[in-house]
Amino acid sequence: KAGVTQTPRYLIKTRGQQVTLSCSPISGHRSVSWYQQTPGQGLQFLFEYFSETQRNKGNFPGRFSGRQFSNSRSEMNVSTLELGDSALYLCASSLVGTGGTEAFFGQGTRLTVV
Amino acid sequence: QQQVKQSPQSLIVQKGGISIINCAYENTAFDYFPWYQQFPGKGPALLIAIRPDVSEKKEGRFTISFNKSAKQFSLHIMDSQPGDSATYFCAASMDSARQLTFGSGTQLTVLP
Numbered sequence: 001k002a003g004v005t006q007t008p009r010y011l012i013k014t015r016g017q018q019v020t021l022s023c024s025p026i027s028g029h030r031s032v033s034w035y036q037q038t039p040g041q042g043l044q045f046l047f048e049y050f051s052e053t054q055r056n057k058g059n060f061p062g063r064f065s066g067r068q069f070s071n072s073r074s075e076m077n078v079s080t081l082e083l084g085d086s087a088l089y090l091c092a093s094s095l096v097g098t099g100g101t102e103a104f105f106g107q108g109t110r111l112t113v114v
Numbered sequence: 115q116q117q118v119k120q121s122p123q124s125l126i127v128q129k130g131g132i133s134i135i136n137c138a139y140e141n142t143a144f145d146y147f148p149w150y151q152q153f154p155g156k157g158p159a160l161l162i163a164i165r166p167d168v169s170e171k172k173e174g175r176f177t178i179s180f181n182k183s184a185k186q187f188s189l190h191i192m193d194s195q196p197g198d199s200a201t202y203f204c205a206a207s208m209d210s211a212r213q214l215t216f217g218s219g220t221q222l223t224v225l226p
Contacts, residue, residue, distance in 0.1 A: 004157070031212055043158070043203060043216035056213045090157050094212060102148070103214060105157035 002027065004093050004106035012112045018079040021109045025072050025093030032074040033103065034066060037088040046089075049074055081113045118206050120217025127224050133191040135220045137204035140185065144206040148214070149178065149189045152201045161189070161202075194224045 005024040013019050025032050033056075034046040045058040049068035066076040072093075078085055088110050092103040119138045127133045137147075145166055150158035164171045164178040164187065171178045177190040191198055204217040 033212055033214075035214075035216075042218050043205075043214075045213050045215070048212045050212075058213075092157075092214075102160050102163065103212070105150075105159065107155070107157045 004091055004104055006089075006091050006106035006109050008109060009107065010110045010112075012114060013081050014114055015081055015083060017081050018077060019081060019111060020075055020077045021089055021091075021111070023074045023076075023091030023093075023106060025074070025091075026095075026104055029093035029095050029104075030072050031094040032068055032072065033092045033094070034074070034076050035090040035092065035105075036060070037090055037108070038086075043090070046076065078111075083113050085111065086113045087111060118204060118215050118217045120204050120220060122220060123218070124221045125223070127194045127222065129194065129196060129224055129226050131194050131224075133194045133198070133222055133224070134188060135202055135204070135222070136186065136188045137206075137217050138184075138186045139206050139215075141206070141208070141215075142185070143208045144215075146207045147178070147180065147187050148205050149176075150203045150205065150216075152203065152219075158203060191222075194222075196224045196226050198222060199224050 007022045031050045033048040037043045048056040052068045063079045068074045088108040090108045092105045094101045094103050148163035149161045151161050152158045162173045162176045166182050175192045180187045202220045205214040207214045
């Protein structure tokens with residue numbers, strides 16, 4: 001069974017540009033969450049999608065957005081990139097949207113903003 | 115209220131020793147407490163998780179101890195091996211693993 005797939009693995013962008021990251025969850029998983037990992041702030045929750053609806057959102061500015069498609073694949077977008085957006089962006093998928101189920105993480109997309 | 119505090123920041127253990135990492139939380143609404151292991155260049159991988167209705171859970175060499183009254187939980191790695199050298203994160207959430215609040219991480223080094 002394939003794991004969570006994130007593309008691309010590495011990305012270099014210039015300040016002011018926008019970027020779109022993609023996440024394909026484990027087959028059958030309908031909940032997809034996104035996290036930002038930085039050395040200074042650690043792992044921080046961005047948002048969670050279930051059945052194409054955003055159900056939870058972390059404390060990030062509106063420049064960070066996402067969406068989920070009918071096949072459960074998800075994308076996150078960051079507009080007007082800032083140097084501080086450089087981070088590892090992680091996607092996690094869960095089997096169902098409610099109840100205590102495990103979150104499985106992808107390998108992440110390393111975004112560098114220059 | 116949402117914070118999870120993790121200690122120590124780094125830990126060095128001899129091969130065969132016991133590694134102990136501690137976490138404390140404030141939000142009593144948290145009801146799911148997983149531990150993740152992360153190797154460089156990889157995403158976090160779930161090691162073991164516990165719910166507050168049990169005080170201890172063991173899976174192989176990994177044990178979670180949970181103290182609900184103290185709002186603390188810890189990870190014990192028995193017979194630590196060099197291959198266990200990684201960063202370990204505790205986490206907590208309300209209502210499933212959808213929105214995890216992570217601790218700051220512990221970098222574990224197991225010396226051969």
